[in-house]
Amino acid sequence: xxxxxxxxxxxxxxxxxxxxxxxxxxxxxxxxxxxxxxxxxxxxxxxxxxxxxxxxxxxxxxxxxxxxxxxxxxxxxxxxxxxxxxxxxxxxxxxxxxxxxxxxxxxxxxxxxxx
Numbered sequence: 001x002x003x004x005x006x007x008x009x010x011x012x013x014x015x016x017x018x019x020x021x022x023x024x025x026x027x028x029x030x031x032x033x034x035x036x037x038x039x040x041x042x043x044x045x046x047x048x049x050x051x052x053x054x055x056x057x058x059x060x061x062x063x064x065x066x067x068x069x070x071x072x073x074x075x076x077x078x079x080x081x082x083x084x085x086x087x088x089x090x091x092x093x094x095x096x097x098x099x100x101x102x103x104x105x106x107x108x109x110x111x112x113x114x115x
Contacts, residue, residue, distance in 0.1 A: 002026045002104045006096050009109030012086055016113070020081040022096030022106055028077075032098040035072060035079040039092035039111075049094065050081060086113045 008020040024032065036051030036059070050070040051059045058070055069082040079096065091113050096106035 002028060002098060002100065004096055004098070004104075004106030006094075006106045006109045008081075009094060009111045011112045011114065013115050014087055014113055016086050017082070017084045018086065018111060020083070020094055020096075020109060020111075021078055022080075023076065023078040024098050025077065028100065030100075031074055031077065032100050034099040035097065036070065037079075037081050037094055037096055039090075039094045040108075041089075041092040044092075046095070052079060083111070086111075088113045 002024055003026045005023045008018055010018065012018055031054050034051050034053045037049040038046045039049050040046040048061055049064060050068055052070045052072050060068060067083065067085045070079065072079045083090065091111060093108040093110050095108045098104050
């Protein structure tokens with residue numbers, strides 16, 4: 001069973017930055033095929049933010065590519081999401097996921113961008 005520890009969310013002013021972290025642990029012996037982040041704003045569907053494969057290939061939502069950066073530490077089984085120049089429309093619950101045999105989700109971390 002895979003467990004997630006997500007951190008880094010919170011309240012930030014417009015233009016500010018946050019760094020989300022997501023660490024996986026549990027009875028797993030290999031690295032996931034991919035990890036990444038989705039987000040879900042109130043009243044909206046969950047959308048892909050960014051992903052990174054075990055080979056290091058990254059994917060971004062087109063509208064976020066210039067402001068968000070995903071990275072990973074394989075040894076620590078952790079994925080990071082650096083978010084810069086945050087806007088109120090970035091407010092959402094951000095969910096980490098890991099692809100093993102099936103996609104498994106973290107509990108989510110709230111990001112609120114407001115003055």
